[in-house]
Amino acid sequence: MMPGGLEHERNYSMASGKCYLEGYGSCAGGISREHYISRNILEFGSTGKAVKIGGLPWQPPSTMQAIGLSSLAAPILCQHHNKSLKPMDTQAGRLMRVLNSIDKVPAKVSAITYVHGPTFERWMLKVFCGLAACGHFNNGFIPREWKEILVGGAWPAFWGAYFPLGFGPVTVSDGLSFETKVHPETREIKAVKFYFFGLHVNLCFGIPGGDYSGQMRWGIRQPRRINFLNEPQCKTIDLMWAGGSGEEVTYVRTGSTNSGPDYLKYFPYDDSA
Ligand SMILES: [Zn+2]
Known part of the structure; x- marks a missing residue:
């Protein structure tokens, strides 16, 4: 007998090519x-055939590996739904390119760049729906709430993107990696630490305890702007969250690099220190 039906749903989804x-x-x-990690993202962060990804269940801990693009595609969406989610890929691609430009060619970056945060936030969820649909996470099960959000539903209270503040250096690589926080009993994914080309974003599905202190542990929810400060220059990404916290998260560049992205050397700026 199948435990809880989850195994069945995964097998069905993968075998039948069901949307x-x-x-x-x-x-x-x-x-x-x-491509459940959008092709525009994969091709940018790669040599054309592979991308550096960490945090997938079959990978060793804390390891980034080059993974072939073809192995990250699966028949999991119909053409209509696939097309309707494309704006998410577009905004994720836009954010990726501006992060890369702030790092490599800052003189060519406008003081303010606009990226639609609410759409990028849904892109992160889309990636995890894809990974779950392929059985890589959550036993192949995609929660009903995730699907509702993907097709335009509102995020429940406390859910969504949190940008960490004052928790030490931004230690990321130039690829994509994930770290999931799973409920110890139900095994549900409660949060995903998402490392996106130099940016660390926590995508939370409810907050442990659900209180304000819990919220602060994860960072600023849906900030209006993120700033990359490299005196005297400051490059701002306006995330256009109308109903968000209105707060800003600032990363301060603290050194030079001889290889790899400069934003590795940005530290979250803690106003309270
Ligand atoms: Zn469909």
Whole structure:
């Protein structure tokens, strides 16, 4: 007998090429072979054939590995749903390019760049829906709430993107990596630490305790702006969150690098210190 039916759902999803958003709006156009980490992201962070990724369940801990693009595609969305989620890929690509430019060619970056944070936030969720649909996370199970958010539903209270503040250096590589926080009993994913080309964002599905102190542990929820300060220059990414905290997160560059991205040397700036 299948435990809790989750194993069944995973096998069904993978074997049948079923759209994981079936029942959430209409499916059309047949199943497409989706890169669940958007192809524009994969191709940018790669030599064209592979991308550096860490945190997937089959990988050794704290290791970044080059993973072939073809192994990150699976028939998990119909063409209609795939197309309707494309703006998420576009905004993630935009954010990735501006982070890269702030690092490598800051003189060519405007003082303020606009990236639609709410769409990028859903892109992170989309990546995890894809990973879950392929059985890499959550036993192949995608929570109903995740699907509702993907097709335009509101985030429940406390859920969403948190930008860490004052928790030490931004220690990331020039690729993508993830770290999941799983509920010890239910095994549900409660949060994902997302490292995105130099930016650390926590995507939270509820907060342990649900209180303000818990919120602060994860960082600033849906900040209006993130600033990269490299005296005397400051480059700002305006994330356009109308109903967010209105707060800003500032990273201060603290040294030079001889290899790798400069933003590795940015530290979150803690106003209270
Ligand atoms: Zn569909």
